[in-house]
Amino acid sequence: QIADRKGIRRGKLRLGVVTTAKYIAPELLAAFGEKFPGIEFSMKVSNRDEIIQRIKNTEDDLYVMGQVPTGEVDVEAIPFAWNPLTVMAPRGHPLTMAEKPVPLHAVAETPFLIREPGSGTRHAYLRLFAEKGLKPNVAMELSSNEAIKHAVASGLGISILSIHSLALEGTKGPIEILEVEDFPILRKWYLVYPRGRFLSLTAQKFVEFSASQEQFITDRLVKLWPDLAKYLIPPH
Numbered sequence: 001q002i003a004d005r006k007g008i009r010r011g012k013l014r015l016g017v018v019t020t021a022k023y024i025a026p027e028l029l030a031a032f033g034e035k036f037p038g039i040e041f042s043m044k045v046s047n048r049d050e051i052i053q054r055i056k057n058t059e060d061d062l063y064v065m066g067q068v069p070t071g072e073v074d075v076e077a078i079p080f081a082w083n084p085l086t087v088m089a090p091r092g093h094p095l096t097m098a099e100k101p102v103p104l105h106a107v108a109e110t111p112f113l114i115r116e117p118g119s120g121t122r123h124a125y126l127r128l129f130a131e132k133g134l135k136p137n138v139a140m141e142l143s144s145n146e147a148i149k150h151a152v153a154s155g156l157g158i159s160i161l162s163i164h165s166l167a168l169e170g171t172k173g174p175i176e177i178l179e180v181e182d183f184p185i186l187r188k189w190y191l192v193y194p195r196g197r198f199l200s201l202t203a204q205k206f207v208e209f210s211a212s213q214e215q216f217i218t219d220r221l222v223k224l225w226p227d228l229a230k231y232l233i234p235p236h
């Protein structure tokens, strides 16, 4: 333990994270930094396609992704926390007053705020709509979760976002989580690095540390949106 601490005293950790993970990664870094002081962090936040590009160019030590790349790059991937996607609507929107669960086709018919091509979040929900023979009624494309939140709150449409995106304001604010059939989309985050790449001691410790935070992150999500508990598979 002490030797480990010494070993990474002057470590560096360059993270590349998809945009949904920016809601949790700084907190992980803060807690990790408290345990192992003296590490210098950097964090690049990009969408899935750009993160895959960064992996190809070996620009960072570790990546946080919502879906393991297959084909594009050969990676090791360690799942470490839930990243559920839910439908979000402005408080008082007609769908918030409709009978629950709201049918998916009703969501598809409502003006929808979509993420840019290259976004893993967009990919995940478009796949669900396509599986059900549906297409969202796109009102506007926005390339950031935060911009989408503000657009939802402004009444420009509804959208689908990671529950983590409500970490600071909670679910009692201007945006409500809708109970919709086939939701939440239960995704996980993965710590990813190119297969065969030597991981620094700092990066190895960060992988271990992140895995140890899984229950804490789940508890926080359930506190944010208690309904989530009924969808999560109990640990075996």
Ligand code: PGA
Binding pocket: 018, 019, 020, 021, 046, 047, 048, 049, 065, 066, 067, 083, 115, 118, 119, 120, 121, 122
């Ligand atoms: P993104 O996030 O939508 O910014 O690409 C990716 C993900 O959660 O898979």
